Amino acid sequence: MEQDFSKFTAEDWKNYKPEIPEEEEKTEKQAAILEIRAGQGGDEAGLFARDLHRMYSRYGQTKGWKERVIDSNRTTIGGYKEIVFELAGPGVYDELQNEGGVHRVQRIPATEKQGRVHTSTATVAVLLKPKKTEININPADLQVDTYKSSGPGGQYVNKTESAIRITHKPSGLVVTCQSERNQLQNRETAMTLLAARLLARQEESDLSKLTAERRDQIGWAKRSEKIRTYNYPQNRITDHRIDKSWHNLEVIVDGDLEPIIKAMKKSDKQESK
Numbered sequence: 001m002e003q004d005f006s007k008f009t010a011e012d013w014k015n016y017k018p019e020i021p022e023e024e025e026k027t028e029k030q031a032a033i034l035e036i037r038a039g040q041g042g043d044e045a046g047l048f049a050r051d052l053h054r055m056y057s058r059y060g061q062t063k064g065w066k067e068r069v070i071d072s073n074r075t076t077i078g079g080y081k082e083i084v085f086e087l088a089g090p091g092v093y094d095e096l097q098n099e100g101g102v103h104r105v106q107r108i109p110a111t112e113k114q115g116r117v118h119t120s121t122a123t124v125a126v127l128l129k130p131k132k133t134e135i136n137i138n139p140a141d142l143q144v145d146t147y148k149s150s151g152p153g154g155q156y157v158n159k160t161e162s163a164i165r166i167t168h169k170p171s172g173l174v175v176t177c178q179s180e181r182n183q184l185q186n187r188e189t190a191m192t193l194l195a196a197r198l199l200a201r202q203e204e205s206d207l208s209k210l211t212a213e214r215r216d217q218i219g220w221a222k223r224s225e226k227i228r229t230y231n232y233p234q235n236r237i238t239d240h241r242i243d244k245s246w247h248n249l250e251v252i253v254d255g256d257l258e259p260i261i262k263a264m265k266k267s268d269k270q271e272s273k
Helices: 010-015 043-063 092-099 183-208 213-218 249-254 260-271
Strands: 029-038 068-072 080-090 102-107 118-126 142-148 162-169 173-177 228-232 236-239 244-246
Touching: 029 092, 043 068, 043 080, 043 092, 043 118, 043 173, 043 213, 043 249, 043 260, 068 173, 080 092, 092 118, 118 183, 118 228, 142 260, 173 183, 173 249, 228 249, 236 249, 236 260, 244 260
Parallel strands: 102 228
Antiparallel strands: 029 080, 029 118, 068 080, 102 118, 142 162, 162 173, 228 236, 236 244
């Protein structure tokens, strides 16, 4: 129902708060750090990790998000043993927070001569990039090592020790970065990644102290087990948490994650009621 503004007094305007439809709400600018690691399945798992990175990267492009690779370790056939990257833009973490867990793929590898379907896995971790005031890190708790970068990069790679490895001694966490051309930038990026991991660990610790009932109310779920299966022979993606399937696998893996994101958001809303 439209509001009649012609009868508004000065006091009415002072107290007026327009109702914004849900689909038109402004989304907070966020940044999330995604870590994708090959699991079981050898080279095929590395290729699947590469495909997952491409899926999130392309989805980010459709949303206008900015991407920055923090660290990566390639396999000999072009996959990833692991890749860590940042996506920044409106609503990044809100949309991708449910992507964390074990992803499973079932398909015939290009190297399979007998046409057998192989099962491989990759893990995805989604970390909210913390604000500078959220995590305090004592420099005395850090061990910082430098080494020569490897991988693509032309004349800047393998010439100087610009790559950074930081060990947080109290927690045992180790982070690395070699994506930037100079040591200072790599150190700054590695510190950001370390802060994100420490924040995630702190949140898990805080939530573990709550009752199971309270955790359910706030919608927390680690969901670190197998969360989704990508079945290529049947052209089907199944999310096991909400027991829902989609049959346009190639399109989704090419970056059209919107149907899955919306389904997960709907499920979260229903669980929080």
